Amino acid sequence: MNRRPTIIDVARQAGVSKSTVSRVIRGDGASVREATRRRVEEAIAALGYEHNAVASSLRTERTNTIMLAIPDIANPFWPDVARGVQDVMDEQGIAVVFANSDWEGRREKAFLRMASRNRFDGVLINPIATDNDELRALSLPIVLIGSREDFPDFDTVGSDSYGAACQALDYLASLGHRRIGLIRGRGKSRPGYSRLRGYLDYGHESGLPLDESYVVQVNFDFEGGGQGLRHLLSPSAPLPQPPTAILAANDILALGALQAAHELDVDVPGALSIVGMDDIFAAVTTTPPLTTMAKPKYEIGRKAAGMLLERMEGGGQERPQRHILPCTLRKRGSTGPAAL
Amino acid sequence: MNRRPTIIDVARQAGVSKSTVSRVIRGDGASVREATRRRVEEAIAALGYEHNAVASSLRTERTNTIMLAIPDIANPFWPDVARGVQDVMDEQGIAVVFANSDWEGRREKAFLRMASRNRFDGVLINPIATDNDELRALSLPIVLIGSREDFPDFDTVGSDSYGAACQALDYLASLGHRRIGLIRGRGKSRPGYSRLRGYLDYGHESGLPLDESYVVQVNFDFEGGGQGLRHLLSPSAPLPQPPTAILAANDILALGALQAAHELDVDVPGALSIVGMDDIFAAVTTTPPLTTMAKPKYEIGRKAAGMLLERMEGGGQERPQRHILPCTLRKRGSTGPAAL
DNA sequence: TTGTAAGCGTTATCAT
DNA sequence: ATGATAACGCTTACAA
Numbered sequence: 001m002n003r004r005p006t007i008i009d010v011a012r013q014a015g016v017s018k019s020t021v022s023r024v025i026r027g028d029g030a031s032v033r034e035a036t037r038r039r040v041e042e043a044i045a046a047l048g049y050e051h052n053a054v055a056s057s058l059r060t061e062r063t064n065t066i067m068l069a070i071p072d073i074a075n076p077f078w079p080d081v082a083r084g085v086q087d088v089m090d091e092q093g094i095a096v097v098f099a100n101s102d103w104e105g106r107r108e109k110a111f112l113r114m115a116s117r118n119r120f121d122g123v124l125i126n127p128i129a130t131d132n133d134e135l136r137a138l139s140l141p142i143v144l145i146g147s148r149e150d151f152p153d154f155d156t157v158g159s160d161s162y163g164a165a166c167q168a169l170d171y172l173a174s175l176g177h178r179r180i181g182l183i184r185g186r187g188k189s190r191p192g193y194s195r196l197r198g199y200l201d202y203g204h205e206s207g208l209p210l211d212e213s214y215v216v217q218v219n220f221d222f223e224g225g226g227q228g229l230r231h232l233l234s235p236s237a238p239l240p241q242p243p244t245a246i247l248a249a250n251d252i253l254a255l256g257a258l259q260a261a262h263e264l265d266v267d268v269p270g271a272l273s274i275v276g277m278d279d280i281f282a283a284v285t286t287t288p289p290l291t292t293m294a295k296p297k298y299e300i301g302r303k304a305a306g307m308l309l310e311r312m313e314g315g316g317q318e319r320p321q322r323h324i325l326p327c328t329l330r331k332r333g334s335t336g337p338a339a340l
Numbered sequence: 341m342n343r344r345p346t347i348i349d350v351a352r353q354a355g356v357s358k359s360t361v362s363r364v365i366r367g368d369g370a371s372v373r374e375a376t377r378r379r380v381e382e383a384i385a386a387l388g389y390e391h392n393a394v395a396s397s398l399r400t401e402r403t404n405t406i407m408l409a410i411p412d413i414a415n416p417f418w419p420d421v422a423r424g425v426q427d428v429m430d431e432q433g434i435a436v437v438f439a440n441s442d443w444e445g446r447r448e449k450a451f452l453r454m455a456s457r458n459r460f461d462g463v464l465i466n467p468i469a470t471d472n473d474e475l476r477a478l479s480l481p482i483v484l485i486g487s488r489e490d491f492p493d494f495d496t497v498g499s500d501s502y503g504a505a506c507q508a509l510d511y512l513a514s515l516g517h518r519r520i521g522l523i524r525g526r527g528k529s530r531p532g533y534s535r536l537r538g539y540l541d542y543g544h545e546s547g548l549p550l551d552e553s554y555v556v557q558v559n560f561d562f563e564g565g566g567q568g569l570r571h572l573l574s575p576s577a578p579l580p581q582p583p584t585a586i587l588a589a590n591d592i593l594a595l596g597a598l599q600a601a602h603e604l605d606v607d608v609p610g611a612l613s614i615v616g617m618d619d620i621f622a623a624v625t626t627t628p629p630l631t632t633m634a635k636p637k638y639e640i641g642r643k644a645a646g647m648l649l650e651r652m653e654g655g656g657q658e659r660p661q662r663h664i665l666p667c668t669l670r671k672r673g674s675t676g677p678a679a680l
Numbered sequence: 681t682t683g684t685a686a687g688c689g690t691t692a693t694c695a696t
Numbered sequence: 697a698t699g700a701t702a703a704c705g706c707t708t709a710c711a712a
Binding site for chain 1: 688689690691692
């Protein structure tokens with residue numbers, strides 16, 4: 001069994017020292033005479049030499065790899081974020097790998113340990129089972145994705161769900177809706193208080209009757225959306241009058257509600273308007289397509305990547321920064337004027 | 341700036357040699373007296389020592405990490421595969437990271453180079469820009485995901501799209517459909533010949549009039565599906581009679597077709613049945629929900645992971661194996677008896 | 681059971 | 697511009 005060639009083999013073959021080979025390989029400013037460089041490159045090709053990144057990392061303490069740690073690779077939110085991250089990191093020659101915890105805290109911690117064991121130069125994470133202090137203990141460049149006030153020691157990049165809820169309600173109000181239901185999730189991650197706050201605050205400001213009686217909390221999945229809708233429209237519900245519009249905390253819930261409305265023969269948007277949040281792929285495939293608040297996913301990825309780079313380069317002694325990017329209303333077919 | 345403690349620091353603190361510390365850390369069968377072990381563990385805790393995985397890898401030539409390289413993290417096909425892979429690898433204490441090339445061959449090759457530079461112990465890949473010989477040149481344990489006949493030197497794990505097409509057609513035939521259209525993709529990856537072969541072969545065997553005139557090829561996206569449907573139903577089409585059912589090469593196309601049918605006021609499934617392939621999340625959110633051929637995604641992941649483990653452990657001199665897992669019909673609302 | 685010492689393949693420092 | 701040499705932090709024979 002032939003072992004792989006090392007720079008020593010290359011050096012011997014090229015008749016130079018291994019320092020010279022190293023200089024050629026790294027290809028930075030190191031001065032090497034053109035003829036020497038060529039000899040080395042020929043030796044590399046002849047031997048089929050491959051640089052050993054592990055050995056290199058041991059010396060340089062750099063892996064040129066960062067980890068993007070997410071709880072759920074099936075959530076359509078992440079691909080666009082990832083694209084933003086990769087586009088930024090690519091320019092720096094830094095590879096991005098994904099760590100998918102699948103909502104298992106154990107797995108998340110294992111990935112973080114990998115990072116703190118020198119396998120990654122930095123981490124972008126949307127944490128589910130790790131708190132501020134645990135992250136700090138890793139003493140590693142880390143940027144959080146998500147608007148997390150519970151991580152005071154870290155940079156965060158998130159989107160403005162509070163503002164998004166208000167924006168959505170404002171749009172519905174402009175269509176003449178006054179009774180607007182809210183379907184909230186009760187899920188694996190923290191409940192979306194920001195949406196509820198936005199809902200209640202908007203009610204106060206606008207004078208619309210937005211209160212707890214129009215709010216229903218369900219499991220954070222497709223079936224939950226249907227349950228929420230049936231509850232809000234149920235004749236037995238303790239609602240003075242049923243809502244003419246519904247805001248859902250995310251698109252999955254909204255799509256569940258939309259399908260339930262079809263099953264109940266409630267016309268959307270004729271008799272009921274529905275607005276989601278996130279703008280996932282499935283939102284455009286329904287009939288009618290779903291009106292929703294799109295999160296700036298790609299921009300979140302870019303911004304987070306940029307901040308991580310700063311932390312990785314600068315000593316990173318600046319105060320933590322919090323970035324909250326605005327969401328955008330995507331008007332589609334599931335919303336229309338309020339029924340009279 | 342305090343450097344991180346190493347096993348040498350731990351050894352000094354515990355009053356033992358670094359070999360002993362190493363033995364404790366690895367926690368395998370190495371014999372260490374209980375008292376010694378405890379002293380070492382206390383030293384580790386006291387110093388906040390973290391194992392340096394890079395240095396360890398340099399010695400052991402193992403990273404206990406494998407790479408799952410995919411072209412498109414936004415494709416809902418992958419999350420389930422990933423889950424299968426992770427569930428198998430977890431048991432072996434092997435971490436799985438994702439490499440997402442975003443359909444950029446350059447990126448795929450960069451990731452593969454990372455792997456061949458000793459960063460990963462093995463690779464699971466659905467290649468888009470790398471061929472059999474290039475993969476072989478990496479001399480690395482590799483298993484391919486997908487039914488790829490063009491990689492004779494590698495194990496492959498895929499699903500039976502040929503059989504799936506036949507199964508779907510058989511179901512439609514059992515509902516009384518005789519004129520069945522096929523919407524194929526012309527996409528970033530190789531075209532799905534297997535589906536077309538299944539379609540034509542089934543036509544021969546069954547005597548149904550399945551021929552090229554009922555086949556349309558479109559871009560492999562949501563809009564493409566709509567175009568395909570409009571073409572097949574168009575009065576100006578050179579079709580003797582329009583199809584009463586449509587098989588689409590994947591769910592995205594099928595969903596596009598379904599939405600286009602709504603727009604044309606064609607009742608599904610009353611006037612037209614539609615069958616997709618893959619069973620992505622969006623397939624259950626439409627009205628009616630999409631009948632589709634589900635790929636055994638999770639099982640593909642498990643199987644591929646298992647084979648990769650064999651290659652990583654065994655010298656891997658066995659002949660390449662090809663596994664083709666069967667698909668499953670998911671009957672939902674988009675199919676019904678043929679209109680008379 | 682524990683210690684000694686020789687690497688693993690690279691980079692970095694210091695000469696030349 | 698190039699070479700010798702000492703790290704980097706760990707694992708692993710082999711010896712004790």
